[in-house]
Amino acid sequence: MKRIDCLGDICPIPILNLQKELESIHNGNEVTLVTDHSCTLQSVNDFCAMHNLKYTADEVISGVWEIIITN
Incomplete structure (x- = not known):
């Protein structure tokens, strides 16, 4: 499971970081x-x-x- 630390980051930074993991999520991996x-x-x-x-x-x-994103 991939963990993205966005403490201290304001939008849109967390979503941009999440976007980088989109393919991994669609392949069945969880992202926190x-x-x-x-x-x-x-x-x-x-x-x-x-x-x-x-x-x-x-x-x-x-x-x-903590937000866990799955496919």
């Missing part, structure tokens, strides 16, 4: 994106809808989310 920017949740939702992907999000500590 870690962010502390709440707007990223909506951006990931939109990205996943556009690319027919699934995701789960968990606020692991206050203000920090």
Whole structure:
């Protein structure tokens, strides 16, 4: 599983980093994106809808989310 650390990054950086892993996700790999920017949740939702992907999000500590993206 690939882990993308986007702590401190604001949009669109997390989505640009996720875009780089799109082929890997479509090949069945999971990607975990870690962010502390709440707007990223909506951006990931939109990205996943556009690319027919699934995701789960968990606020692991206050203000920090782990988002797991799968095919």
